[in-house]
Amino acid sequence: MVVPVESTGDTSVQLPVDAELHRRLVYGDESALAEAYTAYGELVRRVAVRVTRSPGAAEDVAQEVFAQLWSRPYAFDARRGSLRTWLSMLAHRRAVDWVRSEARHRKDARADDSALHAIPDAAPGPDETVVDRERSLLLHTALAELPQTQREVIHLAYFAGRTYRQAAVELGIPEGTAKTRLRTALRTLAESLADPPDPALERGA
Amino acid sequence: MTDDHDGVRDLLAAWAFGALPPAEQRAVPRHLARCESCAAEAEQLRETVRLLDGPPRAGRAEGTVPAGGTPRALTAALRARPGAARVAPHAAAYAASVAGLQALLPEAEGRWSTPVVHDWDVHATVAHLLAADEPLAGRLGVGARVPDAGEDASVDWTDAWNRRTAEVIAQEHARTPEETVADWAAQAAALLAAPEARDPEPAARATTLMGVRLPVADHFVVRAFEAWIHTDDIGRALGLAVPPPPAEHLWRLVRLAVRILGLALGPTAPPVLFAVTGGEEWILGSEAEPVRAELTLDPVDFCLLVGGRHTPAEVPRRAAGDQGAVRNVLERAASLSWL
Numbered sequence: 001m002v003v004p005v006e007s008t009g010d011t012s013v014q015l016p017v018d019a020e021l022h023r024r025l026v027y028g029d030e031s032a033l034a035e036a037y038t039a040y041g042e043l044v045r046r047v048a049v050r051v052t053r054s055p056g057a058a059e060d061v062a063q064e065v066f067a068q069l070w071s072r073p074y075a076f077d078a079r080r081g082s083l084r085t086w087l088s089m090l091a092h093r094r095a096v097d098w099v100r101s102e103a104r105h106r107k108d109a110r111a112d113d114s115a116l117h118a119i120p121d122a123a124p125g126p127d128e129t130v131v132d133r134e135r136s137l138l139l140h141t142a143l144a145e146l147p148q149t150q151r152e153v154i155h156l157a158y159f160a161g162r163t164y165r166q167a168a169v170e171l172g173i174p175e176g177t178a179k180t181r182l183r184t185a186l187r188t189l190a191e192s193l194a195d196p197p198d199p200a201l202e203r204g205a
Numbered sequence: 206m207t208d209d210h211d212g213v214r215d216l217l218a219a220w221a222f223g224a225l226p227p228a229e230q231r232a233v234p235r236h237l238a239r240c241e242s243c244a245a246e247a248e249q250l251r252e253t254v255r256l257l258d259g260p261p262r263a264g265r266a267e268g269t270v271p272a273g274g275t276p277r278a279l280t281a282a283l284r285a286r287p288g289a290a291r292v293a294p295h296a297a298a299y300a301a302s303v304a305g306l307q308a309l310l311p312e313a314e315g316r317w318s319t320p321v322v323h324d325w326d327v328h329a330t331v332a333h334l335l336a337a338d339e340p341l342a343g344r345l346g347v348g349a350r351v352p353d354a355g356e357d358a359s360v361d362w363t364d365a366w367n368r369r370t371a372e373v374i375a376q377e378h379a380r381t382p383e384e385t386v387a388d389w390a391a392q393a394a395a396l397l398a399a400p401e402a403r404d405p406e407p408a409a410r411a412t413t414l415m416g417v418r419l420p421v422a423d424h425f426v427v428r429a430f431e432a433w434i435h436t437d438d439i440g441r442a443l444g445l446a447v448p449p450p451p452a453e454h455l456w457r458l459v460r461l462a463v464r465i466l467g468l469a470l471g472p473t474a475p476p477v478l479f480a481v482t483g484g485e486e487w488i489l490g491s492e493a494e495p496v497r498a499e500l501t502l503d504p505v506d507f508c509l510l511v512g513g514r515h516t517p518a519e520v521p522r523r524a525a526g527d528q529g530a531v532r533n534v535l536e537r538a539a540s541l542s543w544l
Contacts (some may be wrong), residue, residue: 023448028289028304037279053259063278070279071286073308074445136256143257157224158257164219165226176215183218190253 051095295422498526
């Protein structure tokens, strides 16, 4: 029922803009770093907060993400994807790492009751059960491990608030492909809940 | 049967993510009300997204960037890697090239012996740049790795240049790559801290280096050119794309290369209208005759030709008119063998 539509064009200039910004980052232009932060800082924090549930941790993740973009600029290749998805995926990966290391820390601390409340920031809120928290981490971990082509679409459609059609244009793929990737990805995530792959996480529950 | 069951089922994931355009958004609930299997799948997918979302965070704006000043996120970045040195425009291209190479070298960690160009590996390429920056550093009296010997007109500068490169590469291979990088970076920083890098007036003084007499300001552009070309070499060797310098720097390299090409062609060469895409045009060669041909090159391709990274035969070009005149320009450009 979905008719292919011509690209809206409003994201098609993204790549040259990214390439230009990246060029200035590579050659040490500090104003390019500030521009990248203005353009993508909010997205990076939004992704990090969603995973970590902690504004403080999200701030740390944002700091790491932009430090990496700036000090290792060659890790991004403008020919292979947009800066938006690259930063979003990096933020997500770093945020998942943060939660996992925080969970380990918490477990270690359990032996030492006095340290139990050392990291209240990331504790489940009143509306969130510990089980939901664990399941959410499980999902985000599974998300971080999806193939890159699927992750790119999820990052645009979910974290960056694009419609699947806009995401298709931004990624330069057919709309049907974007839909299929979202579906495959979300089904994989749903199944990972039914069948948790990481026994270490289960023990933590 | 136009209930488009298959069509809606394909939309369910996008729907669960809230990523449907409004028209399709409305179609989904209509179908779910009639189709149990889709409703079940929709529920499962929606629940998965709900868990990804986590609980609503009442009262806290998600991901807002605090306004004003250099954000904390960026002060850490700038501590990890300082920006390009702030210098006068004539030295800015060199400052940028130095910053670009400095950011690339950590990627060589564990891969220093990767072959790059000539018979140099990554380590030797940095050692070559260390040697190549020495004459200007010596002339400006900074860094002082070697005493400034002046340019002895009786000695072919390329011989002296090649001998010194071989010597430094041999020396540096006995040291760690990190030590070589530190020395190269220190000498580059000293050059960029020199009054000639900061102030156009002392930089206007002409001096002969690498066989060519130019204002010191232009010698900084030559250094930028070489540092970038070798950064590009190292990037290729490591499988990393090195973007060309930002336009304002690239054009400085192009203009200097055209001037030197004009000198090399001399006043009697068959005249060619030479254009660089996105920028200027020049008439190269004799002014006394009508233009014989037109030649257009991309700025990066032109630099790579002058830098010896494109051959005259294969460099992408647009040309019209006398092919001999065009070939003459391309071959002369390549023969500058600047690096």
